[in-house]
Amino acid sequence: MPAVQETIDRVRSIDVDQYKYGFITDIESDKAPKGLNEDIIRFISAKKEEPEWMLEWRLEAYRRWLTMTEPTWARVEYPKIDFNDIYYYSAPKSAPGPKSLDEVDPELLATYEKLGIPLREQEILAGVEPKNRVAVDAVFDSVSVVTTFKEELKKAGVIFCSISEALREHPELVKKYLGSVVPVTDNFYATLNSAVFTDGSFVYVPEGVRCPMELSTYFRINEKNTGQFERTLIIAEKGAYVSYLEGCTAPQRDENQLHAAVVELIALDDAEIKYSTVQNWFPGDKEGKGGIYNFVTKRGDCRGKNSKISWTQVETGSAITWKYPSCILRGDNSRGEFYSIAVSNGYQQIDSGTKMIHLGKNTSSRIISKGISAGKSQNTYRGLVSAHRKASNARNFTQCDSLLIGQDCGAHTVPYIESKNATAVFEHEATTSKISDDQMFYCQQRGLSDEEAVALIVNGFVKDVIQQLPMEFAVEAQKLISISLEGSVG
């Protein structure tokens, strides 16, 4: 396995304190004053040249948010967040509305280069087969800088743009679907996001269209003390198919940064959406200082018959992760999938899982969750599988495995299974164990070092999920997992 040696090299060269993506880009940015009030929301809305209904929508969310309190049920601990000590709007100051990459701030491009994003179309065209091309909608702090491949997607009828642009150019679509999966009142962070979201991606795949390439958004938090509140909305019309990749890296910061995104997916009849995430934001240093707070609401609605939504996530970053990508299986014969790898090390805390809500007939879902806990971290799987009274023949299979590395970490499993229909068949299994001495001995006996052995065994442990990732992400994900576990053995 040639990836192993490369992984080990990466692991050696990167220390927890030397977070690879921990560089700061110095670009002037355009910020709203700190804090949150109706004026800030009006400012954001005005900056984005949004229609009047959108402003009302935001203000309504804000007023609702004021009456809500932060949820405390997750197994995560962190100092109370001062929501008035955050910049809610921050945009890189470059020439307004870049027409081409040449107009984009070169420092910004350099940042992406360090992150390894194939932003320049010609690079991709030169290096990669057309089949594997990836369209990137890069979100830098709160503003989508440039969307590549837009032209080609346009030919296929696919709309792929920032949500601000969508609000300007396709307001009827946004109005129809925004908030229809995650309502404004859904939860504390989703409501906050509804009030202040600044950007995100919008994808619309028309009837019968198979999106010609993988779509990708690269999120990156840069400006100090800015919350990142992006909003993603993906709509797959009848018979459409789209695969969407979301990758996240953030530079190193001392102060905790808040991230509260909302992602909504809508799959109509016979449509399929595949949503993959690799999240490797700054997890905090060795003492647990700094790191991103990641409070995300992701939900997919299998609205049509025979529709399918598949979530795949590799979570290696963030100081705190609070994330439950879910599927509402409304249409008959619809299918939801959730594949997850959650790796925690250092002082990271992950509380993640999924909800599969079976409402339609003959719906099925599958959950494969692999948690790896090392250092002094806490890793919790929390999930719900429920069958509504009318959800006859609902079917779920859940497997949650946890691997513990080191004696100071914790791994927890909290599944809820609620069946209100006798024909629903639900199966759940969970295991928790450490890497067995036998496995280690076997590898060492064949000349692998401790770290190589752990990397090999862990990669085997997560294989079921890695297989679900698009090829572009699979290799990166394997490396990330090894990097994240650096220092956990020996």
Added chain:
Amino acid sequence: MTIEPRTLETRAETDLAEAYYRDRDALPGGAAVAEIRKSAFDAFRKSGLPHRRVEEWKYSDLRARLKSVPAFAARRSDDEAKAAVAALDDVYGAADRYRLVIVDGHFHAGLSDVAALAAAGASVRPLAEALVEQGESLMQLPEIAAGDAATGLNAVFCADGLVLSLAEGASLDKPVEIVHALSAAAASTSERVIVTAAKGAKAIVLETFVGGAEGSFSNTLTDIRAGDEAEVTVARLQAEAAGTTHIGTAVVTLGAETKVKLIGAGIGSGFARHQSFIAFTGEGSRADLLGITMVRAGQHVDQTLVVDHAVPHCDSRELFKTVVGEGAKGIFQGKIIVRPHAQKTDGQMMTQSLLLSDDAEMSLKPELEIFADDVQCAHGATSGQIDEDLLFYLRSRGIPEAEARTLLVLAFLSEAVEEIGEEIVVEAFEERIRAWLDAGA
């Protein structure tokens, strides 16, 4: 929504508060016990009856269930108690055993085999009496059970019960049955049974919960303290009348090299919650938990258990089977905790449920909470209906559908029944299961 609504005190909460103010001076125990009761009562006043926003009681909303709470039952005369017991089912019939009788929450030594047990090496005392002398230590519960709402209420109101003590090395020749009988008048009861097994003691304890009327509220607690190398089997059968609200808590504390088997069967009561709290305090011990639950016709039954592996080298096994019939609701919540440093823990939990009717409901919540790395823990949970293929197979061989269904339910439960191991319990439980199935056929 995360807004916490302010709920006004319910009628049942008022009833309980009034009962406390009325009865507190008459409740047994010295100043220290009174203090424990008071602080438990204060906690109750603060949080009220547990409801769906209390995570542990999420699926069993006691506040919504209890419309009112009848007064706590006074002690019956021995004759009344005898008549009450005689009117109820004798679960173990002719089987040879010692018998201890609790009626409406009060222990009746006159109807019990106290002298015979003393000869066999076990002493029995009424709790009301024991509380006066050793009060404080008798009321203490392990941490995982102490914070629970129902054990708290039991601490406030427990007026009687019994203390069964097995001397070091004592080994009882026959099982001891503890009958918890409720008379036909609706009342509240809150007894506590404490079983202490000193080092190396061996015993089989059978607890039966029977009787009651519409509106009865029984909140019982059985506290088993199994010392080093002790071997204790406790089989609990709850078959109360359909209209009762029953909370049965079993608390088990294991010493080192201890073996405890806790078997629970729940068939009766309109709203039942069976709680088990297992605390390992010494190394090399093993706990086996078995649950067999069968409900129908609007019944609500909740099996909640917490297994606390606080020390290394202990094993626990949990196997829970639930059959849910028409209009009934089943709940299983099981949590295995492995504390830091409790290395080499082996915990395996399985819960399976069979839904017999379209309007049956089942909620499952198996939990693992693990803070040590060198452990083997797993849980499994399933929910489904009778397999149509199996049914077809049996019918194609000439077995009528109703009989085939009965067979398949029996087969589903048999895995747990086979694990029981004690002949007297197996026979009694099998008879109950048969009767339950016949009643539904």
